[in-house]
Amino acid sequence: MTDPVRQSYVDSHRSVAQRLPGSAQPWLRRVREAGLSRFNNVGFPTLRDEDWKYTDVRVIAKQPFLPVLDPGDGVDGERLRPLSFAGLESHRCVFVNGHYAPHLSALGTLADGIVVDNLATVLNQQPRELEGELGRSAPGELHGFAALNTAYLMDGAYVRLGRNCELELPIELIYVSTGTDDNRRVTYPRNLIIAESGSRAVIVERFVGLGQNRYLTSAITEVIAGPSAHIDYYKLQEESQRAYHVHGLYLEQARDSAVTTNNIALGAAIARTDIQVSLAAPGTCSKLNGLYIGTGKQHIDNHTQVDHRSPHCISDEFYKGVLDGRARAVFHGRVVVHQDAQHTDAQQQNKNLLLSPNAEVDTKPQLEIYADDVKCSHGATVGQLDPDAIFYLRSRALDESTARNLLTYAFANDVINRFALDPIRRAMEGRLVSKLLHGQQLEDLA
């Protein structure tokens, strides 16, 4: 029996295919068709799928979400103003409901050799430039959401850093979603970031929900880091509280490149992020920092996979989660050290703090080693606030709620301190205070 929802995504694709940017390009048509046929084969993941064992997406799969075909309206600069990070100057690219919003963007001046543009424009005007690169670092077997993104790919950011180009200011990509009152819209942001050899940049990708509508974001970000390229990447997910968010971040790292991904999940009813890093040449370094904070009935799932395919590579993963209310989180971190990857240094840690008896976390660190001369470690902890520490603080005149807040803050701050970008760090401290500490301001812990 054909699943009618699955069928409706396929049917609706037929009716919009001609209107998608670059639809005349045979190569792009092939990319999209491959995505569609993959989705048609696998559909949405189910609990029977090992990688989705703890994340139930039936609520997303039970009815079709409809693509937003026209650029968004009704969002003006005033509504975006509160979203700015204090002290962050950036090359800013804003997308509203999945479409580039030039009137809200401020790209500023970019040096020669640096391109920051929206994908739809490039696909319409210079599609050749992306042939063979779009979809290159994505895994061969996409899950249903990523397959749909590829089938419907419409718009997003295209960043190319030429050889030895260095960006002084961060590139800030902001995906604003408003949804619609029918609660049935989906957007498919797609980013392609190519850093050629010796280039350097900081990229901040943000997903922000305005209002209370339910919607689905199904995004993909591909990052190709060339030899000796340095990329500091931040993802800050603050979708609206009824939204669903699924994002695949796929990284390919060439020789001596260094990439840090900072993955922060605060929003959405159900949020799932997949990060896949391929260390495909010697001397690469990849750091993966993550912080997830769940309250209410949020479900936050982070899946990371680091493939050490070459010798002398370093990966260092550090994920922390704080869960309150009935929130639930999943951490699945897989590190694979392939046979040729001698002298690998792979570290992984996941620590979770449960603030309520009804909060839950499923953590699954997984290390597979096929080489014999490596240095690897991994570990996971799930705990509550230390009653001895609370008593100690109270015996020093702090009241109980301040003591609890201070310890919670200190727990999360451990990851926040790893964020190199000052304005992000400060903004995160503010988010933590408003989301977890019931607005109680704590002074600078430094």
Added chain:
Amino acid sequence: MLKIENLHVDVDGTPILKGIDLEVRAGEVHAIMGPNGSGKSTLANVLTGRDGYEVTQGKISYRDRDLFALSTEERAREGIFLAFQYPVEIPGVSNLYLLKAALNSKRKHLGLGELSAVEFLKLIKEKVKLVQMKEEFLHRSVNQGFSGGEKKRNEILQLAVLEPLLAILDETDSGLDIDALKIVAHGVNSLRDAERAIIVVTHYQRLLDYIVPDYVHVLANGRVVKSGDKELALELEKHGYTQLVQSSGEGAARSAGA
């Protein structure tokens, strides 16, 4: 300042303290000695209101108020300070932050304004010298990665900053070498004055060479079996606890307050 009357305390249903009477007045230093398991630390924990200690009989008044009506943090704000036997490590919270939060919380309670950043730093630098700590310790997480001696000195630093009315030192001397012991004692002695009382809980007489008590009480099997002046500590050093503990049954009758 502190009056303990007929205090009985159970831990997990087992009686640990079986009728303690003790009075401590401002300006006095009392030493509470006794063998392991005699209830010394239980007494210290009850005074600060730690969970898990059930008071089954008796009362404690602190500055003419019922101590049990006060929460742990209220006791701290009203001037009670416990230097922990095992100071807790708190990753992610700097020493400096804790000192400032603690001091300001206390000052607020007492109706005093918060100290400015400059005033606070000046105060801290002075106190850090008193316990001969390196200033870098201020920026480290509370007790994290500190040696045993550093932790104990850190307790005395907090003591010096918070200037309590009643300081309780719970086995502060354990694990200290002689130099650290002198530093700790110097820190404590510098706080001695007519307004303040200090209770030193210790297993050994050694600390009392440096913090000389006005009164010494020997605790055994949950009771004060003997009280005296500093000579009692020297006597214990010579003869050990055995004799006293054995006669603790009748000793209880003689355990009048100081």
